[in-house]
Amino acid sequence: MAIFTPGLKVTAHTVLVKDRRLPLEGEVLVSVGQDVRSGDIVARTDLPGKIYPVNVANQLGVDPGRLSAAMTKAVGDTVAQGDQIAKTDGIFGLFGSEAFAPVGGTIESISNITGQVIFQASPIPVEIDAYINGKVVEVLADEGCVVQAPAMLVQGIFGLGGEVQAELAMAVSQPTEVLDAAAITEAHRGKILIGGSYVTIAGIQKAVAVGAVGIVTGGFDYDEIKELLGYEVGVAITGGEDLGLTLIVTEGFGEIQMAPATFALLEARVGRQASINGATQIRAGVIRPEVVVTLDDRKAPDQKVQAGDPKGLAIGDAVRGIRAPWFGRLGQVSGLPVDPVILGSGSKARVMEVTFEDGTTALLPRSNVEVIEG
Amino acid sequence: MSETRPLRSVLATDCGSTTTKAILIELVDGEYRQTWRGEAPTTVEAPFEDVTRGVLNAAQEVQELSGRKLVHDDGSGIITPESDPQTGVDAYISTSSAGGGLQVVVGGVVRSMSAESAMRAALGAGAIVMDTFATNDTRRPHEQIERIRQLRPDMILLSGGIDGGTRKHVVSMAERIRAARPRTRLGGAYNLPIIYAGNNEVHEDIRRLLSDIAALTITDNVRPVMERENLDPARDKIHDLFMEHVMAQAPGYPRLMEWTDAPIMPTPGAVGLIMQTIARQRGINVLGVDIGGATTDVFSVFDGHFNRTVSANLGMSYSVSNVLAEAGLPMILRWVPFDIDEKQLRNRIGNKMIRPTTIPETLEELKVEQAIAREALRLAFIQHRSFAVGLKGVQKQRTIADAFRQTGDDSLVQMMQLDLLVGSGGVLSHAPRRAQSMRMMIDAFAPEGVTELAVDSIFMMPHLGVLSTVNEDAATQVFERDCMVYLGTCVAAVGTAVPGKPVLRVQLELPDGGPVDETLSAGELRAWALADGAHAKATLTPLQNGLDVGAGPGKALQTELRGGRVGVVVDTRGRPILVPEDQAQRVPLLKQWVDHLDEYPEVQ
Numbered sequence: 001m002a003i004f005t006p007g008l009k010v011t012a013h014t015v016l017v018k019d020r021r022l023p024l025e026g027e028v029l030v031s032v033g034q035d036v037r038s039g040d041i042v043a044r045t046d047l048p049g050k051i052y053p054v055n056v057a058n059q060l061g062v063d064p065g066r067l068s069a070a071m072t073k074a075v076g077d078t079v080a081q082g083d084q085i086a087k088t089d090g091i092f093g094l095f096g097s098e099a100f101a102p103v104g105g106t107i108e109s110i111s112n113i114t115g116q117v118i119f120q121a122s123p124i125p126v127e128i129d130a131y132i133n134g135k136v137v138e139v140l141a142d143e144g145c146v147v148q149a150p151a152m153l154v155q156g157i158f159g160l161g162g163e164v165q166a167e168l169a170m171a172v173s174q175p176t177e178v179l180d181a182a183a184i185t186e187a188h189r190g191k192i193l194i195g196g197s198y199v200t201i202a203g204i205q206k207a208v209a210v211g212a213v214g215i216v217t218g219g220f221d222y223d224e225i226k227e228l229l230g231y232e233v234g235v236a237i238t239g240g241e242d243l244g245l246t247l248i249v250t251e252g253f254g255e256i257q258m259a260p261a262t263f264a265l266l267e268a269r270v271g272r273q274a275s276i277n278g279a280t281q282i283r284a285g286v287i288r289p290e291v292v293v294t295l296d297d298r299k300a301p302d303q304k305v306q307a308g309d310p311k312g313l314a315i316g317d318a319v320r321g322i323r324a325p326w327f328g329r330l331g332q333v334s335g336l337p338v339d340p341v342i343l344g345s346g347s348k349a350r351v352m353e354v355t356f357e358d359g360t361t362a363l364l365p366r367s368n369v370e371v372i373e374g
Numbered sequence: 375m376s377e378t379r380p381l382r383s384v385l386a387t388d389c390g391s392t393t394t395k396a397i398l399i400e401l402v403d404g405e406y407r408q409t410w411r412g413e414a415p416t417t418v419e420a421p422f423e424d425v426t427r428g429v430l431n432a433a434q435e436v437q438e439l440s441g442r443k444l445v446h447d448d449g450s451g452i453i454t455p456e457s458d459p460q461t462g463v464d465a466y467i468s469t470s471s472a473g474g475g476l477q478v479v480v481g482g483v484v485r486s487m488s489a490e491s492a493m494r495a496a497l498g499a500g501a502i503v504m505d506t507f508a509t510n511d512t513r514r515p516h517e518q519i520e521r522i523r524q525l526r527p528d529m530i531l532l533s534g535g536i537d538g539g540t541r542k543h544v545v546s547m548a549e550r551i552r553a554a555r556p557r558t559r560l561g562g563a564y565n566l567p568i569i570y571a572g573n574n575e576v577h578e579d580i581r582r583l584l585s586d587i588a589a590l591t592i593t594d595n596v597r598p599v600m601e602r603e604n605l606d607p608a609r610d611k612i613h614d615l616f617m618e619h620v621m622a623q624a625p626g627y628p629r630l631m632e633w634t635d636a637p638i639m640p641t642p643g644a645v646g647l648i649m650q651t652i653a654r655q656r657g658i659n660v661l662g663v664d665i666g667g668a669t670t671d672v673f674s675v676f677d678g679h680f681n682r683t684v685s686a687n688l689g690m691s692y693s694v695s696n697v698l699a700e701a702g703l704p705m706i707l708r709w710v711p712f713d714i715d716e717k718q719l720r721n722r723i724g725n726k727m728i729r730p731t732t733i734p735e736t737l738e739e740l741k742v743e744q745a746i747a748r749e750a751l752r753l754a755f756i757q758h759r760s761f762a763v764g765l766k767g768v769q770k771q772r773t774i775a776d777a778f779r780q781t782g783d784d785s786l787v788q789m790m791q792l793d794l795l796v797g798s799g800g801v802l803s804h805a806p807r808r809a810q811s812m813r814m815m816i817d818a819f820a821p822e823g824v825t826e827l828a829v830d831s832i833f834m835m836p837h838l839g840v841l842s843t844v845n846e847d848a849a850t851q852v853f854e855r856d857c858m859v860y861l862g863t864c865v866a867a868v869g870t871a872v873p874g875k876p877v878l879r880v881q882l883e884l885p886d887g888g889p890v891d892e893t894l895s896a897g898e899l900r901a902w903a904l905a906d907g908a909h910a911k912a913t914l915t916p917l918q919n920g921l922d923v924g925a926g927p928g929k930a931l932q933t934e935l936r937g938g939r940v941g942v943v944v945d946t947r948g949r950p951i952l953v954p955e956d957q958a959q960r961v962p963l964l965k966q967w968v969d970h971l972d973e974y975p976e977v978q
Contacts (some may be wrong), residue, residue, distance in 0.1 A: 051519040064542070108553060113579065114546040116515075118553045158728045222695070222724030223717065234687055234696025236670075236727050253724035282728055283692050284670065285392075323732040323738055324722065345740035346806030346975060349733060350386045368732045 007319075007371030008155040008250075008288060010262050014290060015136070015305045016151040020128050021144040023047065033302070036130040036147060038165045038275055041145045043128050049121030052102050058114025059099045060088050064115035070115075080104045085117065086128065088227075099306050131163055132275050133294040137304040148305065150298040152291075153267060154250065154262055156216070159278025160225070161246035162239050164192065164213045168266060168274050169294070171215075172196040175263035178255065179217060181206035188212045192246075192274055193293075194266045195314060198255040199247075201227055208244035214276050216291055218251040218258030221330075239279025239287075246278040248289045251320070256328035259320065267314045295324055315370065318355060318373025323368040330357035330372075339365075382530045382847050383456050383463040385436065385444055386837035387429050389416055389630075389639055391668075392731075396432035398440055398463070399852055411832060412436040417626070418433060418472040424626035425472060426451075426633075426866040427585040452631045460568070464909040465844055468634050469836040472624070476500060476616050477559060479503040479527040481507040481551065483534035483543040484765045487571060491596040492533035494859035495571070495605040499612035501528075502641025502669070507550070509534075515550060516762035522554035524598070527959060528620045530556060531608060532568065532580075535573030537598045544576050548583040565589040567615040569607040571596045571729040579889045584662060587734035591615065603765060616640060623728075629846055636844050642671050644839025646682050646793075646852060649673045651842050655850055658793035661819070664835075665799035667730055668690035670750055672758035676786045679955075685754040689742050690747060690801050701749035707747035708953040709817065711964035712738065714818030740806070747801040751818035758784040789822040789949075790868070790924060803859075808939040809901070810859045810973040820949050822868045823924030825915075826936050830892050860906050862938035865914055868944040869921040871896045877921055877946050882935070888955060893917065898946045899967040904937030912942075943971065 028047020029034060056071075057064040074084045079101040088097035134149025151330040169191035171183050179195035181202040192214035193207060194204040199217040201224045226232045228243050250262050255314055274293045313333065321329040335353030341363060342348055349365040356362070385397040393568075396418075398410040413436025417428035430445055433452060437444040443461045448452055453462035479502040482489025485508035496503050504525050507518050530551065533693040534544035538973060551568070558566045568588040570580045577592055580807040584590045617637050621627040640648075647666060653675035662673040668689040673682045687696040698706065703716060712895045722742065726732065734740040763784050797803070797815050807813045811829050821827075834857040842849035871877045873896060880900075885908050894900060904910050914923045915930040925931040935942050954960045968974060 011481070048555075051516055051523075053519070053550065055514040065855060066910055079650070106684060108827065109549065111545065114542050116546065116549060118549065119521055120553075221717065223720045232695065232699040233700045234695050236695075254718070255722040280728075282730060322729040323636060324736060325736055327725065343733075344736045345734045346737070347733060347740070347804070349804075365735055368735055 002049050007373040008152050008157060009266065009373045010259065011374050012152050012265055013295065013298075014151060014153050015150055016132065016134070016153055017305055018134075019129060020145045020147055021140060022128060023126065025124075025142040028137070028142065028145055030136045030145050032139055033134045034138055035134070036136060037133050038130055040130045041127045042130050042136070045126055047121035047126050049123050050103075050104050051108070051118045052119045052121065054099070054102055055115050056086050056099045056117045056201045060086055060097045062088055062115075067112055067115050067117075069285055075107050075110055077107050078105070079107065079119070079244045081114070082366055091101070092101040096310045096371065101237060116235040131149075131165070132276075132292055133296055135302065137302070138353055145306060148301065150295040152265060152293040152295065154265060155289040156248040156289040156291070157280075158236060158238070159280045160229070160233075160238050160241045160243055161194060161214075162210060163275065163277045164246045165273060165275045165281075166190055166192045167270055168192050168194060170267060170269050175218065175258040175260050179203045181214070184210055184212065185190070186210055192216065192276055194263070194270070195258070196263070197257040202245065204228065204243075204245070212245055214246040214248070216248045216250065216276070217229050218249070219254050219256040219272070220247070220249050236280050236282040238281075239277070240247065241278070246276055248276060248278055248291060251328055252322070252329070257298050258329055261318075261372070266291065273328045274360045313352070313366070318372040318374070319352075320372055321354070321364060321368060323365075324365055326354075326362065326368065329356050334361060379608060380912040381464050381848060383442075384465045384467065384844070384848065385452055386466075386841060387432060387465045387468045388833075388836040389418070389425055389428065389472045390641065392416055394428035394432045395700045395833065395837075396429070397437050397832075397834060398436050398442070398444075399848060405855070406851040408834060408852050409604070410436045410440040412439060414613060416472050418624065420814060422938070423622065424627050424629075425470070426626045426798060429468070429630060431753065438522070444764055447456060451629075454635065465635040466633055467837070467840045467844060468630060469638045469639045469641045469644045469840050470621070470627075473491075475502050475642070476612070476620060476640045477502050477528045478612070478684060479504050479507070479522065479525055479530045479556070479619060479892060481530065481532040481534070481547050482572070483509050483540060483547065485510055485599075488533045488535065488597045490766065491603050491605065492531050492571065492608070493610040494603065494681065496531050496612060496967060498605060498646060498680065499609040499616075500640030500646065500682075501612065501685055502684050507547065509546055519550050519554045522551060524557050525571060526557055526559040527566070529612065529615055530568045531612065532570050533570060533572040533608075535595075535598045536600055537574045537595050539573050541573065541576050541579070544572050545579050545583070548580055552583045552587055564619060567591065567619045569593060569615065569814050571607060571609050571611075574598075580594060589619065598764060601765065613637065613643070616886070633851045636840060637866070639836075639843075641836045641841045642682065642684065645671065645798075646673050646680065647842055648849060650675055650680050650837050651846060651850060652794075654678070654855060656793075659791050660794045660796065661787065661792055662796040663754065663798065663802075663815075663819075664833075665747060665754070665797075665801055667800075668693050671752050671756035672800075673781065673785050674758065675760055676762070676791065679762070679786050681758070681786065683758040683761050684755070685750075685757050686753050688750045690743070690750065691726060693727075694730075694746060696721055697725040697746055697750045700753055704955070706749050706940060707744050708955070708960060709748050709964070710742060711961055711968055712741070713957065713961065714742070728758055729925070741974070743801065744805070744810060750816050751814065754820055760788045762786045763788045765860050784899070789825075790922070791821065792821060793827050794826045794828065795819060796822055796828050798833055803829050803831065803833060805963075807973060808859070809973045810860050811941045812864070812943060813971055813973055816864050816866075816943065820866070820951055821864050822866050823922070824931070824933055824935065825864050826938075827864055828938070829856045830857055831859045831925060833875075860936065860938035862940045862942055863935040863943060864943045865873055865923060865935070866949070867911070867916055867921045867923050868949045869916075869918075869927060871921060871948060878923070878944065879913075879915040879917055880917075880944055882942065883911040885910065894946045895900040896946055897963070898944070899970055901940060902942045903942040903969045905937065906938050908937040910935045910937065910942065940971070
């Protein structure tokens, strides 16, 4: 069994295939072969409005079995907030009572057993955009489409916040540099900032204050997530956070220099429009946060590109250590011994020899190394 | 599979979220033994999207190691039955937890009564309960409906009311489900299965409300009368629907279902089954734990009552940061026997969450990981104890003894009555030294009196659980001989000790180590080697009136202790185990405990 961690993609050129799906069935607005821009709406639907159950029988003071007779509106009727929906005549025209719609919408059901009337509020329209500039290569009937484009892709390891499209801007000059509040200015409004080894909490707060929309950084402190969000992220399933911008961490928690190849790719595209997404899911069905810059001058393939089988590990592959004592160290695979080795912890594991950038070598457990996929 | 001749060989697979594990069980000299094993990555997700590829790969590995041909040349399945000792197996069976396992939403009328019974049925079937709804929920009805909408379960189990009881409240819950129009997790064209197991006089109402929006199945009430639960019919229906609806939609499962000789079971359901079998056969109380990357399952069988809980967000990798969030850093730090920077520790735990497959390379990393494991296990056990209680809502006759009971603890899980504690999951089963596993389990579960401890050698319990449905003898033989790695016995005195005075006299007759006669003070953790399979006669005498080792306060206990890879461990640290908060006091004390059990190699 191949024991190594599939890596994060960091590549100047790949063909990116993006599913753009509605949360519910709806209307697809594009067709196969159509060129789209990142902000173009490709599908829309109406999410059902919120449900409001109200015990109208209780409000009227009648037995649930007599509710139907008291209703002035029927199942399926559209009502506005405050409309009368039921009334009783009372005795000799006195002590009559009325009930009113709590929201605008439709009446879903009337129960003669529980006395409940269920209202469905007006639908909420939802639209999804293309996210990247590209070509529609497949329409997912009633659900959305698949957009494909040649693109630069940098996958991060952890992110917060959702999709954003904006221009890339440098906020540090070296991948080893810490991004702090002092480096962030009004000029960064509306931009995605490229940081280095670490971003301080003050740096993030300043970026939000000036209206920057994203930060890409090598490292970040885990305990500052709580300070940002007001709660801890106990399981790495993110994307819906509202912290005022989208944060993408490329290396991990702590102060870790951004991989030079990653930094160089991003630096070379400063001023270009990028699409970023902090959504992360580490469990089954892995989703990585990402920075995408589409290569609009290249022709997109017309046919949908199929994902290949994951490739194995080979001598010469670029790798990154992902666990102490080698956390964040970059190097190349220089040996793949077959026999397991006893580690310092006393565990037995298969290892690989890695030659680090400074020329030193070490044996690392295969599961503690991540391939940097080009 | 032949009905007439004895089973000679079985291939069993467990399709986990990341790895598919195959074991071969063979009849060797009249005894069933687990002989070979193999594993391969699970292939439920893209790019493969066919679980059978992983199954065949794992079986192929067993084939190569054993020399027994198991897989058809064209990859069309497992060869059954055995045609000669080198070809095929008599039965092929499997469990599955791939794709996040079986996820169920539960509903009832009263949270602590019918909803709790339904939850017990779902958990016992091996499900993860995503949420529980009841009419006395703290959430308002529209919030419940919104939540049911957001959840995308594999099925819903609705109960409520005793037979002939409330109609209005049960119908009200059904109306909420109808309003939410719940959708299935896997999508596709099939309707969400809903099992109704409540008041038998509202079947017509339930059909009217739910049959057009879901695949409705009606079965016997989980709580037909207040005093009794009837969980088996609902549990069986969950298993049936798991196969018919859920598995049938998952990639490759229809083919896998054709290959197996017994229904595919959810992995935790199978583990629960083997625990119950062992408890019944040996007539003992058993507590089991399986600590995984994302979740921790706890199983208990006390006086024949089976309970299972899943702590969905307590685990050693995907959920490791949640252990930190729930336990708090000081609770983890109290088990770390060296000084460490708190910020660095938080980042390390965060990095384990985002790189879940990494392993501790250094001794320091291993100690931190085992400290976290203690807290994950402890928290999961607290949840289990509070769930494993007698039926609520039942009028009880109180005796004088009840009135004087001090604990007020109505959990069925009473540690003084526990006979066997079984640990499973990577951090326990694969710890470099067995003494580490034993310490983790003692610290987390705090057993009382005399308790045997064991770990599952290679997480074979799911395979044996499903095997017990085919051949119970084979399952229990393999469980004892190959699955269990006995660590030894823990002796713990409980009660209030007067500080500074001796607490326990330990007299042991060790088969090869001569007699032991020692007096222990409070706060000690001592170990004596006693080989696996060996037994030692023991006289355990509390030296203070308030202390109990199982014979009653202040009374001596004469018993026989079972050995294991570690031996006999005597714990006089008291219950709960208190560790000094001050680092300067704590670290030397932890080092002392570590040294007595020889847990870690000397650092050069």
